Structure formats: C-alpha cells, structure tokens
Amino acid sequence: EYAEISIKDIDKVASSSFPLCMRHLFEKLREDHHLKYGGRMQLGLFLKGVGLNLDDALAFWKAEFSQKVGSERFDKEYAYSIRHNYGKEGKRIDYTPYSCQKIISSTPGAGDQHGCPYRNFSKENLEAALSKMGVSSRLMGDVMDKVKNRHYQLACTLTFEAVHASSCDAGINHPNQYFIDSQKILQ
Ligand code: SF4
Structure with a gap:
C-alpha cells in the first residue's frame, strides 16, 4: 500500500x-x-x-x-x-514500524535520540523544535497545554493540524500514519 x-x-x-x-x-x-x-x-x-x-x-x-x-x-x-x-537475515521476520504508544513508552538513556519528543524534550527545546516546524506562537500554547497534561499524541495531532492548516480528526497514533496523512494533503 x-x-x-x-x-x-x-x-x-x-x-x-x-x-x-x-x-x-x-x-x-x-x-x-x-x-x-x-x-x-x-x-x-x-x-x-x-x-x-x-x-x-x-x-x-x-x-x-x-x-x-x-x-x-x-x-x-x-x-x-x-x-x-527488512526480513533478510535471521528469522526473516518482516518487522513493522513502531506505533506512537510503543515510542512514547520507550525509555531513552544518555546519548539516545529515540522516543517521543513531546514526552522527552525540555519545554525550551520542544518549543524551539515546534517553531522550526512552523507552529505559530498563537498555536504553541495549545500544543504545550496538551504536553503539560501528558497528552503527547494530542499534542502531535495539534502540531499536524497547525503545520498543514488542515484538520486531523482521527488523531495521530502512528508516525507512519502522520506521514501518509501529510502526503495526502500535500500531494
Ligand atoms: Fe510522538 Fe508524534 Fe512521534 Fe507519535 S508521531 S511518537 S506522538 S512525535
């Protein structure tokens, strides 16, 4: 697909x-x-x-x-x-990409860059990253409110909506879904 x-x-x-x-x-x-x-x-x-x-x-x-x-x-x-x-070595399992839930619940250690930034970044770093993505200061507060309440996927959904100027009614629950929905809007 x-x-x-x-x-x-x-x-x-x-x-x-x-x-x-x-x-x-x-x-x-x-x-x-x-x-x-x-x-x-x-x-x-x-x-x-x-x-x-x-x-x-x-x-x-x-x-x-x-x-x-x-x-x-x-x-x-x-x-x-x-x-x-890609399933070409070992048990030849075709591994599937991680869901938001799996990523959010991961526990990155020192020097690790994985995980969900809404959960793991400091407030300052997150705001800087979001502003670089194109989230306006008007919408930043809404995103940060969701983060404060630990609704990381809702924060990501609001980011998607801000960046694409388009609604995302289903909400974001998988990074690949974010990608597909984005491409649908942009293409
Ligand atoms: Fe976090 Fe969004 Fe990535 Fe999901 S897609 S893990 S909510 S940044």
Whole structure:
C-alpha cells in the first residue's frame, strides 16, 4: 500500500511530512553521522514503512555512518541489522514500524535520540523544535497545554493540524500514519 520513496526525495519529505520524533532522528543522523541502537530501529523501521526499499536504506545509512565509522565497519557492524529489519537475515521476520504508544513508552538513556519528543524534550527545546516546524506562537500554547497534561499524541495531532492548516480528526497514533496523512494533503 505504500508508494516507494526514493533516496533523493528523502530530505524533502522529511521536512514536509515527518512527525517530530522522526524529524529529530533524521536531523541527528545527518548531524552526527551516527545514531544509537534505539534510534536506528525507530527511524529505520519508519523509513521502511515510508517506502524506502532495502537497497536505498543501505545506501542512506551507509552514506552517514561511513563518515563516522568508515564504510568497512558499516558493512561489518551495521548493514546486517538493516537487512534484518527488512526480513533478510535471521528469522526473516518482516518487522513493522513502531506505533506512537510503543515510542512514547520507550525509555531513552544518555546519548539516545529515540522516543517521543513531546514526552522527552525540555519545554525550551520542544518549543524551539515546534517553531522550526512552523507552529505559530498563537498555536504553541495549545500544543504545550496538551504536553503539560501528558497528552503527547494530542499534542502531535495539534502540531499536524497547525503545520498543514488542515484538520486531523482521527488523531495521530502512528508516525507512519502522520506521514501518509501529510502526503495526502500535500500531494
Ligand atoms: Fe512521534 Fe507519535 Fe510522538 Fe508524534 S506522538 S512525535 S508521531 S511518537
């Protein structure tokens, strides 16, 4: 059901249609050329759901990681788990992308970038990230109210509505749903 997304379009769709959790991982990966395990899983499975095929996924991760650890170490230590996520190694299970509930209940440790930013970011960092996404100061208070009451998915839904100037009646319960709904509006 997913249309394929090619590697050359990935920056464009990341800035237009990724929810904050994935945008954050994507930017950190581009910045640090590295993500710890939890981030690789959360972003990697999301990108698979978005429609990045295995060859493009390997090229995408390799382009970043090889800048940090070299391409030989990438091939040796990281390529396996990407193929694994696509069901090409080990038990050959076709792993599904994480839901909001799973992401929100994860417990990132020091140096981890995964999890849900509505839950994990400081107020200042969250406001800065939301404003960068295009949430106006008029709507910021509504989003932050939801966060204060720990309604993280509602905060994400309000963000979606603010950024797309369009309603999202179903609410956000999966990062890939956020992506699909966004693409429907933008295309
Ligand atoms: Fe990601 Fe879901 Fe959190 Fe939104 S509510 S940032 S889609 S985990």
